[in-house]
Amino acid sequence: GGAQDRFEAKATCCYCGVGCGIIVQSDGAKVTGVRGDPDHPANFGRLCTKGSTLHLSAEAGLQQQARALFPALRSARNAPLERASWDDTLDLIAKKFADTIRLHGPDSVGFYVSGQLLTEDYYVFNKLAKGLIGTNNIDTNSRLCMSSAVAGYKQTLGADAPPACYEDIDHAELIFIVGSNTAYAHPILYRRIEDARKNNPNLKVVVVDPRRTDTAREADLFLAILPGSDVALFNGMLHICLWEDLIDSAYIEAHTEGFAELKQTVREYTPKYVADICGISEADLIQAARWFGQAKSALSLYCQGLNQSSSGTAKNAALINLHLATHQIGKPGAGPFSLTGQPNAMGGREVGGMANLLSAHRDLANPEHRAEVAALWGVDQVPSTSGKTAVELFDAVRAGDIKILWIACTNPAQSMPDQRLVREALKKAELVIVQEAYQTTATVAYADVLLPATSWSEKEGTVTNSERRITRIQAALPKPGATRHDWEIVCDFARKLEARLGKEHSLFPYRSSEAIWNEHRESTRGRDLDITGLSFAILEQQGPQQWPFPTGASSGKQRLYEDGIFPTASGRARFVNTVYRPVAEPVDARYPFHLNTGRLRDQWHGMSRTGTVAQLFAHAPEPAVVLSSTDMTRRLLKNGDLVHVTSRRGSQILPALSGDDMRAGQAFVAMHWGEEYVSGRGHDGHGSYGVNALTLPVFDPSSKQPELKHAAVKILKA
Ligand code: SF4
Numbered sequence: 001g002g003a004q005d006r007f008e009a010k011a012t013c014c015y016c017g018v019g020c021g022i023i024v025q026s027d028g029a030k031v032t033g034v035r036g037d038p039d040h041p042a043n044f045g046r047l048c049t050k051g052s053t054l055h056l057s058a059e060a061g062l063q064q065q066a067r068a069l070f071p072a073l074r075s076a077r078n079a080p081l082e083r084a085s086w087d088d089t090l091d092l093i094a095k096k097f098a099d100t101i102r103l104h105g106p107d108s109v110g111f112y113v114s115g116q117l118l119t120e121d122y123y124v125f126n127k128l129a130k131g132l133i134g135t136n137n138i139d140t141n142s143r144l145c146m147s148s149a150v151a152g153y154k155q156t157l158g159a160d161a162p163p164a165c166y167e168d169i170d171h172a173e174l175i176f177i178v179g180s181n182t183a184y185a186h187p188i189l190y191r192r193i194e195d196a197r198k199n200n201p202n203l204k205v206v207v208v209d210p211r212r213t214d215t216a217r218e219a220d221l222f223l224a225i226l227p228g229s230d231v232a233l234f235n236g237m238l239h240i241c242l243w244e245d246l247i248d249s250a251y252i253e254a255h256t257e258g259f260a261e262l263k264q265t266v267r268e269y270t271p272k273y274v275a276d277i278c279g280i281s282e283a284d285l286i287q288a289a290r291w292f293g294q295a296k297s298a299l300s301l302y303c304q305g306l307n308q309s310s311s312g313t314a315k316n317a318a319l320i321n322l323h324l325a326t327h328q329i330g331k332p333g334a335g336p337f338s339l340t341g342q343p344n345a346m347g348g349r350e351v352g353g354m355a356n357l358l359s360a361h362r363d364l365a366n367p368e369h370r371a372e373v374a375a376l377w378g379v380d381q382v383p384s385t386s387g388k389t390a391v392e393l394f395d396a397v398r399a400g401d402i403k404i405l406w407i408a409c410t411n412p413a414q415s416m417p418d419q420r421l422v423r424e425a426l427k428k429a430e431l432v433i434v435q436e437a438y439q440t441t442a443t444v445a446y447a448d449v450l451l452p453a454t455s456w457s458e459k460e461g462t463v464t465n466s467e468r469r470i471t472r473i474q475a476a477l478p479k480p481g482a483t484r485h486d487w488e489i490v491c492d493f494a495r496k497l498e499a500r501l502g503k504e505h506s507l508f509p510y511r512s513s514e515a516i517w518n519e520h521r522e523s524t525r526g527r528d529l530d531i532t533g534l535s536f537a538i539l540e541q542q543g544p545q546q547w548p549f550p551t552g553a554s555s556g557k558q559r560l561y562e563d564g565i566f567p568t569a570s571g572r573a574r575f576v577n578t579v580y581r582p583v584a585e586p587v588d589a590r591y592p593f594h595l596n597t598g599r600l601r602d603q604w605h606g607m608s609r610t611g612t613v614a615q616l617f618a619h620a621p622e623p624a625v626v627l628s629s630t631d632m633t634r635r636l637l638k639n640g641d642l643v644h645v646t647s648r649r650g651s652q653i654l655p656a657l658s659g660d661d662m663r664a665g666q667a668f669v670a671m672h673w674g675e676e677y678v679s680g681r682g683h684d685g686h687g688s689y690g691v692n693a694l695t696l697p698v699f700d701p702s703s704k705q706p707e708l709k710h711a712a713v714k715i716l717k718a
Contacts (some may be wrong), residue, residue, distance in 0.1 A: 009476035013051040014456040017340030018188050019465025024476035027625035030177040031055040048187035066441040069454040069481025110137035110402040114409035115342030118461035120487035120516040131377040136387030139355045141410040143390040146345045147703040148307040149338040151207035152316020158568035159528040163560040164335030166469040170335030174295035175205045179305015181213040212661040226279040227581035227594050227710045234318035236274030237289040239266045246293025248327035254644040256576035297333030308709040310584040313702040317576035318409040355387030357639035389704035391697045395427035408435040411440035417695040417706045452483045461513040468546045471538035528567050583710045584698040591712035593667045626659040626668040644716035647711045650693030
């Protein structure tokens with residue numbers, strides 16, 4: 001580089017769970033460029049369209065005045081936000097917190113945070129809620145993303161740990177992609193799959209998805225299953241493996257428990273029965289099962305198609321059952337590998353940043369675990385009752401049980417299902433605090449207090465990607481305006497609250513993200529994710545490392561459970577007796593279409609970042625509902641005709657597009673566009689809120705993850 005890019009900092013791309021390493025170039029004041037880090041094992045220098053335009057979004061965010069740069073307060077709900085000092089702002093909210101807790105108890109406040117936060121940010125938020133205030137009312141947008149994967153892993157393998165790694169793609173004989181449009185959502189990982197196919201002509205790829213996505217188009221076998229039928233499919237594949245003697249009885253005998261019961265259940269999942277439920281041919285089902293059972297190594301990659309479901313945990317468990325029964329786990333090229341959506345969903349899980357989790361994969365329900373965390377933090381106890389999870393949290397705010405809601409680094413007024421509920425809750429709350437890098441999100445419109453946070457390229461700390469790899473992130477730029485780091489805001493506030501609550505010793509003495517990380521590291525001692533052998537210095541000198549990495553280790557562990565010993569009480573993996581249940585809202589004569597939602601290739605979440613970069617709209621310039629050509633013809637629709645897409649909760653007007661990726665009876669709307677782009681109205685008479693005006697708040701009973709991937713809708717010409 002020249003004078004323009006005098007400074008270089010190592011970081012990761014903030015757009016997805018692949019966690020590609022990047023080198024950020026800057027002139028000291030602004031980012032001048034970004035390139036892939038050739039030494040990072042997630043991407044070896046490669047970047048996708050989103051990653052390679054990061055520097056453009058950073059600059060555009062500032063130029064277009066999208067960034068929140070100063071603390072701001074609203075004197076009344078309809079008044080504009082007005083600039084205030086940090087001191088006044090934090091004093092005000094500390095007083096309000098102290099008063100509310102005194103009057104209504106600690107559970108009258110709640111936090112809704114984000115998989116965008118760095119591990120250190122997450123750690124202090126969790127400690128603030130559970131350690132200082134004494135409430136478990138802290139949940140995260142990872143609830144909408146990964147909580148079914150967490151529950152699935154814990155129920156079967158005993159710990160929330162993806163057992164495989166990216167390198168397994170190079171060793172696999174079969175790659176089984178389920179409910180993931182990897183080509184769009186995890187592009188660099190997908191390129192690795194393309195490379196593996198070139199290098200290994202015997203590698204087969206099977207894709208399972210209701211839509212014929214770009215990922216599905218390239219598959220050797222594509223199963224276009226009906227939405228929500230995954231458990232039937234996996235049980236059916238296991239049925240065939242049993243029938244054709246493709247299971248590994250010796251492995252089942254030595255390393256698992258609970259198979260007899262599951263065997264009884266899958267007896268009923270005959271090819272005919274399953275093919276009918278899934279809407280696929282028996283021949284394709286049998287082919288998929290044979291390839292899976294016969295492959296020397298089968299690797300499953302899966303994402304929101306399994307997780308965002310009212311039976312998300314069962315879907316995860318049923319797939320893991322299949323891996324256990326065929327011994328496709330704990331060896332190179334094999335394993336059930338859940339891909340994380342957000343860049344640091346894993347880090348959030350590690351510090352226990354959810355309403356039902358505790359630090360270092362501990363369980364809130366376990367009294368010993370609670371005592372361990374209380375001792376680590378130096379507090380008398382952590383509260384035992386599970387906090388409110390995402391949908392429940394907003395329900396409790398709407399009901400008036402939670403009076404103060406603190407939202408950090410996420411945009412629930414677009415991303416949560418059933419927007420009517422969310423908007424009513426935000427209006428009802430006595431105090432809404434929004435900690436954000438952007439002042440343009442839909443949620444900021446509901447903020448009584450706006451706390452400006454640093455963003456990508458300004459932050460430093462750590463993140464963990466899908467393959468359990470921790471990367472140290474360096475800041476490339478100074479903090480713009482009066483912004484503070486997310487962890488600093490939490491600690492500054494916490495110390496003020498401690499003073500009001502009369503605490504003598506602060507639980508938040510940190511002066512750096514490293515000090516926070518060191519405390520987190522200590523909390524992992526002896527746990528499945530033990531990282532006591534790591535330090536910031538090692539991460540900087542030796543590059544990103546996978547956990548576990550205990551004291552004395554010279555490297556992290558690529559692959560888990562190679563010895564067949566699992567972190568359960570008996571040391572055996574557990575088969576879960578998974579039973580197929582249909583979607584929460586089946587289609588009927590009034591609402592005959594299956595609505596599916598998902599990502600586009602070049603956009604991210606609610607577009608606060610990607611929406612500032614013109615070239616990222618070239619791939620898909622505007623929101624649309626995609627229908628099959630059969631349905632377009634049947635309804636006399638031409639490409640671009642406006643239609644009402646209506647569910648029991650709301651309606652939207654969108655242009656209809658014919659797509660050969662859709663089966664008849666199915667509709668797809670991308671998740672990215674919010675109210676400023678879409679016209680229509682919710683049934684409460686307010687604005688349209690994007691596609692989540694239509695989705696429903698029903699969630700999985702174990703993981704509490706909502707069914708964002710399916711709702712019944714009708715489609716009428718506008
Ligand atoms: Fe960023 Fe994901 Fe693309 Fe890598 S694959 S550059 S992490 S969006």
